[in-house]
Amino acid sequence: MMNIYNQSVKTSDILTVYRGMIMNADELEKIKMNIGNLISINTFFSTTTLYNVALMFARDCSGRPLYESVVFEINIDTTIVKKPLVSLNDVEPSPSGHWYVLLTVKCDQETQTNELITYFKQEIDESSTLLQLGEFLGTMGEYVKVNAIMKYYSNNFPDDHPHRAEVYNNLDVLCIYQSDWILATTYLEKGLEPDLKNLKSDDPYLAITYKNIGVVYYNRGMYGKALENYEQALSIELLSLPTTNAAVGTTHNNMGMVYTDRGDYKQALDHLEKALHYKLLSLPKYHPNIGNTYNNIGLLHFDNHQYDNALENLQQALEILLICLPKHHLTTANLRNNIGLIYQKQGDQIQALDYFEKLLASMEISLPVGHMDFALVYNNMGLVQYEMKNWDQALAYYEKANQIYCQKGDSEHPACASIFHNMGDVYPDHQDIAKYRSKFSEIQLQIAQRIPHSNTGN
Numbered sequence: 001m002m003n004i005y006n007q008s009v010k011t012s013d014i015l016t017v018y019r020g021m022i023m024n025a026d027e028l029e030k031i032k033m034n035i036g037n038l039i040s041i042n043t044f045f046s047t048t049t050l051y052n053v054a055l056m057f058a059r060d061c062s063g064r065p066l067y068e069s070v071v072f073e074i075n076i077d078t079t080i081v082k083k084p085l086v087s088l089n090d091v092e093p094s095p096s097g098h099w100y101v102l103l104t105v106k107c108d109q110e111t112q113t114n115e116l117i118t119y120f121k122q123e124i125d126e127s128s129t130l131l132q133l134g135e136f137l138g139t140m141g142e143y144v145k146v147n148a149i150m151k152y153y154s155n156n157f158p159d160d161h162p163h164r165a166e167v168y169n170n171l172d173v174l175c176i177y178q179s180d181w182i183l184a185t186t187y188l189e190k191g192l193e194p195d196l197k198n199l200k201s202d203d204p205y206l207a208i209t210y211k212n213i214g215v216v217y218y219n220r221g222m223y224g225k226a227l228e229n230y231e232q233a234l235s236i237e238l239l240s241l242p243t244t245n246a247a248v249g250t251t252h253n254n255m256g257m258v259y260t261d262r263g264d265y266k267q268a269l270d271h272l273e274k275a276l277h278y279k280l281l282s283l284p285k286y287h288p289n290i291g292n293t294y295n296n297i298g299l300l301h302f303d304n305h306q307y308d309n310a311l312e313n314l315q316q317a318l319e320i321l322l323i324c325l326p327k328h329h330l331t332t333a334n335l336r337n338n339i340g341l342i343y344q345k346q347g348d349q350i351q352a353l354d355y356f357e358k359l360l361a362s363m364e365i366s367l368p369v370g371h372m373d374f375a376l377v378y379n380n381m382g383l384v385q386y387e388m389k390n391w392d393q394a395l396a397y398y399e400k401a402n403q404i405y406c407q408k409g410d411s412e413h414p415a416c417a418s419i420f421h422n423m424g425d426v427y428p429d430h431q432d433i434a435k436y437r438s439k440f441s442e443i444q445l446q447i448a449q450r451i452p453h454s455n456t457g458n
Contacts, residue, residue, distance in 0.1 A: 017047035019072040020057030028068045028099060033327065033365065047074060061097040070099045115284040116324055182220075188213045204247065207236040211251055223258050230255045246289060249278030253293050260300050272297050288331065291320035295335050307342050314339050328366040330373070333359055337377060349384050356381045375404040379419050382426075391426055398423045 048054055051071070058069040071094070094100045192209050199206050214229035234251045241247060256271035276293045283290055298313030314335060321332045340355030360377055367373060382397035401419050 013077055015049075015076045017049055017074050017076065018051050018054035019045060019047045019074065020054035020059075021070055021072075022059055022063055022067050023070045023099075025064075025066055025068050028070060031101060045074075047072075055096075055098065058098050068099050069097070070101060072101045072103055074103045116286050119284045119287065188216060202236050202240045204237065204240050207233040207240075207247070207251075210236070211254065214254060218254070218258060218261075223262055227255065227258050230258065244278065244281045246279055246282040249275045249282070249293070250289060251275075252278065253289075253296060256300070257296055260296070260303060263303075265300060265304055268300050269297075272300060286320050286324045288321060288324050291317045291324070291335075292331060294320065295331075295338065299338060302338065302342060302345070305345075307346055311339070311342050314342070328362045330366065333362050333366065334373070336362070337380065341380060344380065344384055344387070347387075349388050353381065353384045356384065370404055370407055372404060375401040375419070378404070379422065382422060386422070386426055394426050395423065398426065 051073075054071050058071050061069045063069070188209060192213070210229045210233040214226045214233065217223075217229065218226035230251055234248070234255070237245065237248045237251060252271045253275035256268045256275060259265075259268035259271060272293060276290070276297070279287070279290045279293055294313045294317035298310045298317060301307075301310035301313060318332070318335050318339070321329070321335060325332055336355055336359045340352045340359065343349075343355065344352035356377055360374075360381075363371070363373060363377065378397045378401035382394045382401065385391075385394035385397060398419055402423070405419070
């Protein structure tokens with residue numbers, strides 16, 4: 001059909017066609033949330049060159065609220081000969097009540113993700129297992145699917161099965177998604193036991209387990225234990241892996257994050273620059289791990305009050321991650337949070353609040369209720385409201401953040417002490433000082449009790 005049409009139309013390389021259809025409202029909502037991204041259509045997509053014909057197939061919008069009437073406009077470059085991808089340009093309601101979706105067909109050879117796709121194909125290969133699929137889904141942020149796969153293996157593998165440790169490592173990914181750090185530690189330590197029995201002391205997979213344990217301790221604020229496990233992983237990797245291996249870069253990246261949080265910026269920058277060096281040598285340009293390291297370098301400059309350098313690195317990270325990760329991926333969400341913090345520090349509270357509000361809307365789609373990342377965003381929104389002298393709003397956000405930490409039973413986390421400190425800052429500035437005097441004293445006592453515990457594991 002396309003060849004026949006090409007022979008009859010010589011005046012333009014762009015063909016515009018239309019498709020009308022009834023669509024599930026939930027599916028349309030997914031499309032609306034992915035404007036600007038690529039989608040793949042893997043079924044036969046019948047179309048017409050006549051808009052009015054497509055409109056007839058879209059029917060009369062009588063299926064609401066469960067179904068929507070949708071008309072797609074698809075612009076096709078007829079010179080494309082490879083398998084196409086579709087760029088989602090716009091979604092908007094029409095005066096008739098139908099939804100109008102604008103798509104542009106793109107050749108996969110032209111997309112920036114082509115190198116990354118080739119890399120992941122090589123990583124997965126044709127002999128891949130369900131376990132490897134679980135690991136890949138974890139990278140893409142599909143944690144619920146990871147849970148289903150790993151629970152299946154957990155229930156069917158005996159305790160002495162050689163892949164048992166791998167299952168525990170992947171169950172840890174789900175615990176991180178749920179911010180259940182204590183359970184994550186349990187899974188990883190269970191996974192370490194068979195590793196130590198079955199693997200050589202310099203086996204690279206043993207380094208993965210040590211590294212994952214380090215990630216959990218880092219997120220619990222136990223920086224000493226985190227660094228201890230990262231150093232153990234790095235010593236194994238330097239003995240057993242090529243010097244250009246990306247895993248070495250990831251370990252340097254994680255160590256750089258610990259030193260950043262400890263305030264040792266010289267050591268942090270040294271490790272993060274090494275991380276970027278290893279990753280640029282071994283990974284595609286738009287790999288998420290490269291974006292993560294740019295993000296961490298940006299955070300380091302942020303902590304050093306070098307906001308221009310911070311913004312440059314964070315924007316570089318955002319460019320990469322928006323290309324290679326789903327729109328509502330946790331890493332992309334955290335990056336938007338960091339950019340919002342820069343605007344907050346630069347005094348642009350309106351811009352900062354806009355970033356945080358959009359971030360919150362994205363997190364509500366991708367994260368379970370009560371996830372600890374909500375506490376971080378609520379705390380940051382409280383800081384913005386405090387700077388804008390909106391005391392009641394600031395307190396409301398701080399209290400939301402504190403409530404999440406209390407629910408998670410992680411009241412000794414350093415960030416929890418920071419939230420109480422911020423709440424203490426608000427009360428003396430509040431108009432009704434007498435009303436909050438007793439509460440302020442209570443918070444001061446809680447700060448004094450909690451801050452010494454925040455260095456646990458250092």
